[in-house]
Amino acid sequence: MGVPPERWDDASAVVDPSGAGPRLYFQRVPEPKRGKNRLHLDVRAAPGLTGDERMGALEQEAERLVALGATRLSRHEPRPPLDAGHVVMADPEGNEFCLD
Numbered sequence: 001m002g003v004p005p006e007r008w009d010d011a012s013a014v015v016d017p018s019g020a021g022p023r024l025y026f027q028r029v030p031e032p033k034r035g036k037n038r039l040h041l042d043v044r045a046a047p048g049l050t051g052d053e054r055m056g057a058l059e060q061e062a063e064r065l066v067a068l069g070a071t072r073l074s075r076h077e078p079r080p081p082l083d084a085g086h087v088v089m090a091d092p093e094g095n096e097f098c099l100d
Contacts, residue, residue, distance in 0.1 A: 002082070042086070042100040050084065058087045058099045065089060065099075 011027040025042065046057035055078070062072050069092040078085035087099040 041097040043097060045099040051078065054078070055085050058085070061099050062087045062089060 011025065013026070014024040016022070022044070043061075045061040046054040049057050055075075059075075062070075066072055071090045071092075071094075073088040073090055073096065076083065076086050076088070084100075088096060089099060090096050
């Protein structure tokens, strides 16, 4: 997928062996810490969807979360093959998370 060998250990995941629970994905990022986040969550809001259908589902979930007190920060368009697109949000305390 174009990831250089020196970056192969920059991410890992914890997976429920039964497949019932969520997958927790941990990824090292190059940019410096911008806020008080100790953990950044990517929330799967459009599993199995691609393109406009995926981004529409993410927009719908973003609207629902804004109504509950979240803040929409930015939208990132799909850039295949590695980025399917996502929406960056913040909880009421300013902690960032992504709708992915």
